[in-house]
Amino acid sequence: MFATSRLFSVAAKRSFSTSAANLTKVAVLGAAGGIGQPLSLLLKENPNVSHLSLYDIVNAPGVAADIGHINTNSKVTGHTPENDGLKEALTDAHVVVIPAGIPRKPGMTRDDLFNTNASIVRDLATAAAKYCPNAHFLIISNPVNSTVPIFAETMKKAGVFNPKRLYGVTTLDVVRASRFVAEVKNLDPKDVKVTVVGGHSGVTIVPLLSQTGLEFTKEELDALTHRIQFGGDEVVQAKNGTGSATLSMAYAGARMANSVLEATVGGKKGVVEPSFVKSDIFASEGVEYFSTNIELGPEGVEKIQGLGEISAYEKELISKAVPELKKNIVKGNEFAQ
């Protein structure tokens, strides 16, 4: 709970004016799951949320009843597919966070989740296009490198795609990177910022350790890069068949949702987060989406930051990430056609 209170003691100090806060309905799709429940808990503690709308194919009313007893100001509602539940959950939402879908078991790649999660994300996008086309969409469901293109293509088909408002959630990669580097260098993670670019799976995750201002030996670089790229596997193995990261993901997802709220409704300037978004950086190589730090503004993505100065080591990592990303994106685009 330390992390929770630290995250939102900051948020509380910056909470919006009453009128802005009244506008901030946040929907969580997949709210009864391993990520959905703690994420919803963290959002309930966020003073910038006025209505928390929890949707899942099962159990969402129970989660909503439970979280709804917490004595913060927001209203909580729970919805299942019965009685137009998805429509109810989405209508008037300002932010929609999507952790719906199955997680990995040991031995699986994120791409192995494609067959199940692609259609879940496509169907949720179809509903979102109808009921809240102007919301900000935060996609957690894996494989993010493909589910973001699926969501975008589905919105395009409905004529409502807004690239400034679709974010593949890669926050967990920078959260982990900060923690792992701090452990090696014996620092407080709050003082360690690591830019991570690319996508959200294995070699597509590229930490830019040369930009941290810290010195690393070649052994440290290799070990840290590998740990950041495969941090998700560490959790999958430790959970031994019962799922993947849920609590650290909830923390990371709540941070991203809060940043989007602060920039889009709270009027805060200079909010920067990493995200897998529609990007020109590698578009000429057929990579339409790429994660870098982005500056958030009232409309969502305001400015996509470039890679900055990168080392030869990082150029090599990027050269491995780009073809893999291209494959993942094409697969998502083709599925949605």
Ligand SMILES: NC(=O)C1=CN([C@@H]2O[C@H](COP(=O)(O)OP(=O)(O)OC[C@H]3O[C@@H](n4cnc5c(N)ncnc54)[C@H](O)[C@@H]3O)[C@@H](O)[C@H]2O)C=CC1
């Ligand atoms: N982007 C990232 O950094 C991370 C992404 N993930 C991904 O997040 C996803 C969810 O993971 P967990 O919460 O651990 O899984 P989980 O299985 O515990 O929860 C998923 C929830 O989604 C619900 N669901 C299934 N179909 C749905 C639909 N059509 N509409 C609404 N809800 C639906 C299920 O009923 C379940 O409650 C997985 O795909 C996982 O790989 C996990 C960790 C990090």
Ligand SMILES: O=C([O-])CC(=O)C(=O)O
């Ligand atoms: O590893 C997984 O399958 C879940 C995930 O995306 C992560 O923990 O980064």
